[in-house]
Amino acid sequence: MQISVTFKNLDPSDHLKSYVQNKLNKLDKLLDNPAEANVVLSVEKIRHIAEIKIIGDRLSINCREKTSDMYSSIDMALDKLEKQIKKNKQKIRNHRQGTRSELKGRETLPEEISSSSVDESSEPQIRVQNIDFKPMDVEEASMQMDLVPDNFIVFTNSRTNRVNVLYRRKDGDLGLIQPRS
Template identity: 60%
Template sequence: MQTSVTFKNIDPSDHLKAYVGDKLNRFDRFLDNPAEASVVLSVEKFRHIAEINITGDRLKINGKEETNDMYSAIDMVMDKLEKQIKRSKQKIRDRRGRGGAKVDTAPEGFDYVRPLDDEAEIIVKTLEYKPMDAEEAVMQLDLADDNFIVFTNARTDRINVVYRRNDGHYGLIQPQ
């Protein structure tokens, strides 16, 4: 993470810069893309203020804390920022899982749309499936950016479906 540290009414300290840099580098595991952090450390009478602004790809997070000690102010603002980052990441995950908006026409690769009523519709997709075993179907699913794959099970000669579950594992649907 690219960090710029500014000191106001306090002598610049390499130790404080290194401390802030180490604390901010632990946020790299939460962020997908590189981010920039702007840190302002200031002293007003007896109050030590730490203000941090993190900007990145689709992310802008701000935090400010004031205490009697600069190190504790930095630690407290880092805790605030970590909560904000985790909350924004959870929002992104929730939005992805919710699905998209209603589509009036069939997406590319789909044949046609059959409306059921005003809100629901069936989108029909024609698939070609080939004989393979479940392990190969999982590999094909990983290569394709889909949520499921339809195939003929080479062992049973029946149509099966392998799908990606919400918990990250895979499911297999096979008829009896």
């Protein structure tokens, strides 16, 4: 992993730089492909800020942490990065398994062969999430998208009084699903 460490409003320290590099090299084991890490360590009044951006093949992860101690900011940012990397790997793994299970479902096999050869644990698990959706307009829902960790939000459109879904598209824009009248 290529690591660049930048100091902002802070005297450059070899110890801090090596600390960040050692921690990031441990995270490198989680990545499948080579990546580049840009680290910005800065101080604003009493806040010590660690910003880390990892860019790789089909991967871009950002995190930022502020505390009163630079080492704890770095540790918290790296913990957050590790969770995001694992979450990203799990999404990729689930996406690939979903494709395989769809293909398995399309194959025509005799009943006794299909029941014994297909492992039930390879089936994707369906996560059920009960939500309470409140009336709001589309603009308010788009602002709420920045606050929720999911890529979608379900709400009752206050103008039409119907259930709508606002989702984040792959290109970063938002899409709206609404029922026909």
